[in-house]
Amino acid sequence: MxxxxxxxxxxxxxxxxxxxxxxxxxxxxxxxxxxxxxxxxxxxxxxxxxxxxxxxxxxxxxxxxxxxxxxxxxxxxxxxxxxxxxxxxxxxxxxxxxxxxxxxxxxxxxxxxxxxxxxxxxxxxxxxxxxxxxxxxxxxxxxxxxxxxxxxxxxxxxxxxxxxxxxxxxxxxxxxxxxxxxxxxxxxxxxxxxxxxxxxxxxxxxxxxxxxxxxxxxxxxxxxxxxxxxxxxxxxxxxxxxxLPLPATHADEVDIVARRVAQLGRSLDLPAVGDGTDEIRRVVTVFRELREGITADGRTRVKSPSGTLSTAEAISVVTGGLALAAHFGDGVLRAGDVAAGILGAVVRDPVADRAMWHEYLETVVRERDGWQDLYRACREVSS
Structure with missing residues (x-):
């Protein structure tokens, strides 16, 4: 009863x-x-x-x-x-x-x-x-x-x-x-x-x-x-x-991150910043390559970190970067705003993950066209 x-x-x-x-x-x-x-x-x-x-x-x-x-x-x-x-x-x-x-x-x-x-x-x-x-x-x-x-x-x-x-x-x-x-x-x-x-x-x-x-x-x-x-x-x-699968494509994951970051920015009353789509794409690219163990073009094998590098973590990295850009930058999301967040998400094991991250920076990020600013920003926070 x-x-x-x-x-x-x-x-x-x-x-x-x-x-x-x-x-x-x-x-x-x-x-x-x-x-x-x-x-x-x-x-x-x-x-x-x-x-x-x-x-x-x-x-x-x-x-x-x-x-x-x-x-x-x-x-x-x-x-x-x-x-x-x-x-x-x-x-x-x-x-x-x-x-x-x-x-x-x-x-x-x-x-x-x-x-x-x-x-x-x-x-x-x-x-x-x-x-x-x-x-x-x-x-x-x-x-x-x-x-x-x-x-x-x-x-x-x-x-x-x-x-x-x-x-x-x-x-x-x-x-x-x-x-x-x-x-x-x-x-x-x-x-x-x-x-x-x-x-x-x-x-x-x-x-x-x-x-x-x-x-x-x-x-x-x-x-x-x-x-x-x-x-x-x-x-x-x-x-x-x-x-529930991981996002099937790079474009899907970028879309998810962009939507959630916009919602979080409104709920937290973050000051408006310029279009951050380019940095979102780069954060998602880094996460997907390290997660899958291979670069987007399929040419280079890379080591994966101990963490998951999930879409939720990418959202957190970009949201933190937006706060930095809005409060301490020029209002435009740049590589320097997301570099520290990427490092924190990737390097969970201070020994194995740090070595893997430096190898990825030198063999992939450094050699990629248009990514020199991200390479310099990541090297600065990683040193």
Missing amino acids: NVPGFHTDQPDQLDQASRTGRSGGDVIRPHAEDAFAGELAALAAADDRPRPERWKLSPWAVATYLLGGVLPDGTVVTPKYIGPRRVVEVAVSTLATDRALLLLGVPGTAKTWLSEHLAAAVSGDSTLLVQGTAGTTEEAVRYGWDYARLLAHGPGREALVPGPVMRAMARGATVRVEELTRMPADVQDALITVLSEKTLPVPELGEEVQAVRGFNLVATANDRDRGVNELSGALRRRFNTVV
Whole structure:
């Protein structure tokens, strides 16, 4: 039976309080449903396709929100994810079934970003979140207790503190579990009954919470964490796994970096700078060549560093460079603004990575036409 007091139609008081004022201008990073509220509203108005119960949009509209498009009324929906369309379609259709979704990929492949936007488009709320770490406890996945009330009155519904999973089950919403494989194995296994039976037992009360229609779970995992707390076979069978690839082409990665840097610049109120596309292209080129172990022309093999050099790290390097150019430069993004960021991203091992980086500078960057300014800037910060 359901635990009385868990309402499925409206967010609870804690949700209401946490959402108050979230869309204000002082928020550094608005949640997806707030940042793109206009697009979501336009999609809902134009969406005449069947919607699964308690979904804010149809699967078609969710995919359009993620991939971008132009609506009949002329509203431009910006792409949130740049990658294979089929990946998004499989992810969305999975959430329309009773199977949970696992987004798997190397660091920086937009797993968290995609999970947030999926939850925002499906449920209108991306804040039901369990953050997986080595210290995540079973209470974070299931529920906790108000210990003052527990000591005063003993176990009771009033002392129960529902976690994000329990709240999502009761409301028929999407809950997110980030970095699932970072969580201890016994904590991971607390999800098995939730995903298989769609119930969450509360043995202290002799009751259970049953998931209502619309409930589902999106988890993310880094495939470089295999062997840390690898998923049990029983838990993995409860998920439909979608592997998120790295950007397929140089142009795709440049587009992703440029879009995210522009969004971050606006949210951080960075002073406007000149067009930084050329430097973005060079940062992406360096990262892709070192990541793939070969130059863009396919002629020279290069050693790869110990780090991942993901798209997310390229975004961080360029954003830091924009801040330098705006506050301490002439307002134009130049090689000197990104050199220190590239060094910090590439050289994680002070011995092996530094030797690899100097070899790349001397054999590739130094010899490339039009890259002398980047070579000098990188040598200056590397010395």
